[in-house]
């Protein structure tokens with residue numbers, strides 16, 4: 001990807017599309033939770049799953065395949081997200097997807113992404129996707145927080161994610177509060 005290349009923000013109907021996420025760690029969970037605002041179910045394959053994945057599976061929100069990655073998992077899939085902590089495997093997943101003309105995203109190497117995963121703000125019918133062309137992930141997060149102060153609410157609950165993994169919640173004013181002492185949003 002050349003420097004300063006901007007990606008077009010396309011808003012896709014995901015309701016009937018099969019989405020495969022490989023890996024079920026922190027990044028996968030964050031992205032699955034965002035995707036589930038736009039579709040009923042996401043397919044996930046990994047060797048180890050964070051508890052939240054099991055909870056989503058129990059609710060029918062994710063279909064879990066406990067396995068190491070195999071190409072057959074991509075049959076009939078619209079979009080693949082490589083979210084493992086194995087960079088070589090993530091690259092292999094994207095290469096396989098490209099051969100099959102399946103849209104792919106590699107969370108550990110932006111040069112291999114057909115599309116970037118946006119930071120999302122959703123409030124009723126309003127959807128805002130934020131991206132910095134891969135140049136600054138932290139800036140994207142900061143802009144998301146600024147826009148959340150304007151919309152006042154975000155169905156994509158990034159704060160809940162923080163609570164679950166750090167035991168603290170960052171409120172909109174930026175102050176940290178301990179889990180349970182204040183509601184997340």
Ligand SMILES: C[C@@]1(CC(=O)O)c2cc3[nH]c(cc4nc(cc5[nH]c(cc(n2)[C@H]1CCC(=O)O)[C@@](C)(CC(=O)O)[C@@H]5CCC(=O)O)C(CC(=O)O)=C4CCC(=O)O)c(CCC(=O)O)c3CC(=O)O
Pocket residue numbers: 030031105106107108109110111113115116117118119120130131132133134135136137138140141144158
């Ligand atoms: C290019 C992109 C491609 C894609 O993955 O789709 C990409 C790539 C990479 N991110 C990396 C690291 C981090 N990314 C974040 C956060 C977010 N990253 C997200 C998107 C994207 N990340 C795509 C477009 C971004 C843009 O335009 O700049 C967000 C918006 C969406 C989401 O992930 O849900 C979400 C913020 C959500 C929010 O809070 O609003 C944090 C901070 C954190 O997690 O808190 C860190 C650690 C700190 C740091 O490094 O800055 C690495 C190195 C990995 C490694 O070390 O191996 C790569 C690989 C590379 O750049 O090649």
Ligand SMILES: NC(=O)C1=CN([C@@H]2O[C@H](COP(=O)(O)OP(=O)(O)OC[C@H]3O[C@@H](n4cnc5c(N)ncnc54)[C@H](O)[C@@H]3O)[C@@H](O)[C@H]2O)C=CC1
Pocket residue numbers: 022023024025026027028045046047048049050067068069083084085086089107108
């Ligand atoms: N794009 C982004 O926003 C960010 C990307 N990253 C990248 O994301 C990667 C993953 O980070 P985390 O989710 O925190 O890791 P994690 O350790 O929480 O999860 C890794 C997941 O990969 C799975 N996995 C590993 N090998 C596998 C295999 N052969 N087959 C199937 N599943 C396999 C594991 O079972 C686990 O579910 C990091 O290594 C880093 O490169 C990290 C921060 C932000």
